[in-house]
Amino acid sequence: MLKKILLASLIAASMGAVSTSAMAETDKGRVTYAPADAINNVSAKIKVAIDAAASGTQGDALADLIKDASDLSKEINANDKVDRARASANNVLKSAKKLAQEGKTQEAEEALKEAAKKFEALKSLI
Numbered sequence: 001m002l003k004k005i006l007l008a009s010l011i012a013a014s015m016g017a018v019s020t021s022a023m024a025e026t027d028k029g030r031v032t033y034a035p036a037d038a039i040n041n042v043s044a045k046i047k048v049a050i051d052a053a054a055s056g057t058q059g060d061a062l063a064d065l066i067k068d069a070s071d072l073s074k075e076i077n078a079n080d081k082v083d084r085a086r087a088s089a090n091n092v093l094k095s096a097k098k099l100a101q102e103g104k105t106q107e108a109e110e111a112l113k114e115a116a117k118k119f120e121a122l123k124s125l126i
Helices: 002-017 035-054 059-075 080-101 105-125
Strands: none
Touching (some): 035 105
């Protein structure tokens, strides 16, 4: 009986000492953002894309701006609810990017406005 207790204690202690979550760090040189800051950054990138679409930017140039916002949205990490809502909003960004690549600037601009609303709504889930 004593051996089982000692073995269980040893296993528990070793798991706590070498826990990967306790030792987790961001990559060297990588910037991490608080969830609210990341949402603000994505919203700013979407605004830049909306302004570019309104000023006549089309095709791949507009798609690249949308991709920047989509890539930055991966930095939003708060909880499961936020992640599901972020994925939904990111799908709207992907459709806007596809529309921009097809040359449908007006539809892409509307999708960007919808994505901006969805990303702003994420703040209430934090």
